[in-house]
Amino acid sequence: MTDTQTWQEAAGSDLTLNVGDRKAMFVRGEGAYLWDDADRRYLDFLAGIAVDALGHAHPAFVEAISAQAATLAHVSNYFATPPQLALAATLKRLAGTGPAGRVYFGNSGAEANEAAFKLARLHGGTERPRILALKDAFHGRTMGTLALTGKPYMQEPFLPMTPGVEFLDSTVEALEAALDDRVAALFVEPIKGEAGVVDLPEGYLEAARELTERHGALLIIDEIQTGAGRTGAWFAFQHAGITPDAITVAKGIGGGFPIGALVTFGTASDLFYPGTHGSTFGGNALGTAVAGAVLAEIERAGLVDNAADRGRQLREAIAAIDSPLIAGTRGRGLLIGVALQHPVAGAVTAAAQQHGLIVNAANDDTVRLAPPLNIGDVEIDEFVALFTAALHTVADALVLDATEETPA
Ligand SMILES: *Cc1c(COP(=O)(O)O)cnc(C)c1O
Numbered sequence: 001m002t003d004t005q006t007w008q009e010a011a012g013s014d015l016t017l018n019v020g021d022r023k024a025m026f027v028r029g030e031g032a033y034l035w036d037d038a039d040r041r042y043l044d045f046l047a048g049i050a051v052d053a054l055g056h057a058h059p060a061f062v063e064a065i066s067a068q069a070a071t072l073a074h075v076s077n078y079f080a081t082p083p084q085l086a087l088a089a090t091l092k093r094l095a096g097t098g099p100a101g102r103v104y105f106g107n108s109g110a111e112a113n114e115a116a117f118k119l120a121r122l123h124g125g126t127e128r129p130r131i132l133a134l135k136d137a138f139h140g141r142t143m144g145t146l147a148l149t150g151k152p153y154m155q156e157p158f159l160p161m162t163p164g165v166e167f168l169d170s171t172v173e174a175l176e177a178a179l180d181d182r183v184a185a186l187f188v189e190p191i192k193g194e195a196g197v198v199d200l201p202e203g204y205l206e207a208a209r210e211l212t213e214r215h216g217a218l219l220i221i222d223e224i225q226t227g228a229g230r231t232g233a234w235f236a237f238q239h240a241g242i243t244p245d246a247i248t249v250a251k252g253i254g255g256g257f258p259i260g261a262l263v264t265f266g267t268a269s270d271l272f273y274p275g276t277h278g279s280t281f282g283g284n285a286l287g288t289a290v291a292g293a294v295l296a297e298i299e300r301a302g303l304v305d306n307a308a309d310r311g312r313q314l315r316e317a318i319a320a321i322d323s324p325l326i327a328g329t330r331g332r333g334l335l336i337g338v339a340l341q342h343p344v345a346g347a348v349t350a351a352a353q354q355h356g357l358i359v360n361a362a363n364d365d366t367v368r369l370a371p372p373l374n375i376g377d378v379e380i381d382e383f384v385a386l387f388t389a390a391l392h393t394v395a396d397a398l399v400l401d402a403t404e405e406t407p408a
Contacts, residue, residue: 029056105283124184197337232308
């Protein structure tokens, strides 16, 4: 940005056009609050899309990143470091893999899912070329993870895709019909976040576990958005009481530091062998120290339970908002989709920002909430006031539109 340019001009001329106009420029954050370049304060109920689990500038995050940067940041994967081994052990414990579990580290959700895709191929070989995934689920933007993502409009400009992936309706019947002994793996997003916080049918994960096991296919659960305590369990699959073959994590585990991981269970842990995968940055001392500190703080402060309790409180508060626009809520814990009566999620999100609240339109008629896991009464009360104001702004505009359209 040059001295005379506005930030909008700089973003417009210098950043790749893969994203539309930036909605604001933020210069600092603290807890659940952000400040823009005009020093205006916002309540952040998006948390960088379920990333800033502890909110902004949390002392545990700042301390870990500073101390590790001053000690040892990176040595390559030819070598081990203490924070890397500690984080692998922690992820195994929290995911409940038992001793057989193993952890592969990457730097993002997509990298975690790329590793999972390769895991599926290693398991399937040429005997099992089929990979199943769910329509409308999101697994990433790289060519491999895009091939796993059941959204035709996202794939279309980049065809042809990596072959072998088939997309299913999210029903047990569709799964029963599709599974056979030529399937290497089933990928499941336990709550479809990008699709609008869409829950799976009751009992789906249990049925998926039983059916994949019967046919010798891996069950791979994408916990990138739902993991790290967000749904009121460390990982969403744990609500179903099943054991998958692998999970992928990213977003919340780094609390704002880019890190992702593939955690394998049981014999799926034996599939990779030397030379089959790797990443230069993946699992370096700096990133793993920060993620270790973030998970330790989530544990110390009881934030998994807080996500469950505050999620309930938030849902009840939303249900009590007197607005004709609200149709209901979806999701679990602190991953919430507020369903709207009209396709005005974009307008509600823009109005919310005007009122000092950051949320996101996951689709035309759903507002996504993914606040920091450590929010309390103060943040929830403020959210309700700001969100109610935003809804009224949009509802008033709709009424005005309707009145104007009525012939005199
Ligand atoms: C965000 C997300 C990804 C992709 O993660 P990136 O870090 O953006 O690569 C994959 N799966 C799910 C469920 C996600 O929410």
